[in-house]
Amino acid sequence: MKQVRPKKNLGQHFLTDLSIAKSIADTVDVCPSLPVLEVGPGMGVLTQYLVEKPREVRVVEIDRESVAYLHEHFPKLANNIIGEDFLHMDLEGLFGGGQFVLTGNYPYDISSQIFFKMLDNKDLIPCCTGMIQREVALRMASAPGNKNYGILSVLIQAWYDVEYLFTVDENVFNPPPKVKSAVIRMTRNSVTDLGCDWQLFRRVVKTVFNQRRKMLRVSLRQLLSADSVSPGFFDRELMTCRPEQLSVAQFVELTNLVSWQLKTSD
Template identity: 80%
Template sequence: MKAVKPKKNLGQHFLTDLNIAKRIADTVDACPDIPVLEVGPGMGVMTQYIVEKPRPFKVVEIDRESVAYLNEAFPRLRDNILGEDFLRMDLTKVFDGQQFVLTGNYPYDISSQIFFKMLDNKDLIPCCTGMIQREVALRIASKPGNKAYGILSVLIQAWYNCEYLFTVDENVFNPPPKVKSAVIRMTRNEVTDLGCDEKLFKRLVKTVFNQRRKMLRVSIKQMFSRECMPSAEFFTQDIMTKRPEQLTVAQFVELTNIIEKELSR
């Protein structure tokens, strides 16, 4: 079989270290007994280990050359190789509405979009694992008070417990990326209801982190129109003197409810 040539426009960096591939494949075992969907398998370096696990398994790959290679290399997977764009898929149809583990060696340039799609389908995806750019992994797993703590940290940690598992060097890829990679695991927590308006929560988190160096009393003003600006007293509350990276998820929920109350006046 002819090897697939990595394509720059698809952000392909093929993992070549089989030990690391197996370690990543085994991260799905944290959520056993449910199907697995692998995103961007390329030439199947992780696929070869996941396919041996006794559970339903599908892969989704946008690159036609990789799809042809996978069909030849994994004949028993043939009906479960989806030649589609993961970001455009209806995930409820992948396993007929069943929950599944999401995994992969994710393209760096769309990893955040993949995780936002995971959040949109959080009731379908109790566990997500895989490899991404180290900087993004640090952001996802970061705690309040840390420079890496940001939009992804808050939105994902509201629904998932996040673990930074291990770092992967550049030299185990073809072609080597210019940055280090990391393997993470996100497992659904027990939250079923945030206790606030979810759309407003997302809007708040994105608004204040877009001005992360400013106190909340400054950045939050963007949440209101000139005609509906709260009184000066509203901005003197203790929480308003903090910066966004100082707030826990619970405090963001609390602040969302404070803002919603003010907006409804």
């Protein structure tokens, strides 16, 4: 079978450098023995190194042409090639309800959605690795006070330790993307209880970063009207900060303040 034609509508950029592919595959070794799910294997440049490891490997691929290619070139994976959209998969029963490592050369246009799905299944995914757009990787790994620090930074770092491993140039892909890529690794931290309502936490983080240049006392008015809050609520020192200045712990504190205020104003 001839090689798969990269499809622009699927955001396909096939990695051609085998040494980089092996390096990406080796990032899963931080979580030994766990099975691996690879998202978007394409023609299997990463898969070929994953299957050498002493663990179960499954791949999920939405492109029918790639699925056919994988069946032809990886016959031993036949029962573990899933021709579905990862974003719509039920991950609960994938490995009998057990934990697994998530990895892949992720399509740029849906990488954030992939990581939001990871967060929704964080108890199943103690480790996530792979290659994404460099700009997104920088955001995910960024610390407070950095211009790259944003929604993804806070939400992911609440549950995962993020490592920016290395940068990948454009010229090792077919077709070459217009931006650089980066390989990241996320491993679950020790947090089991965030200390606040997770859904409200997400809502607060997204709300204030949508007006990231404004102080919290301004952006939070999207959630809390001035005439319904307790006296002095917006006078706290925390309210003079901008969102990129807050650590995850401070966002937890802020979420609890907002939660208390929402309950008292009902």
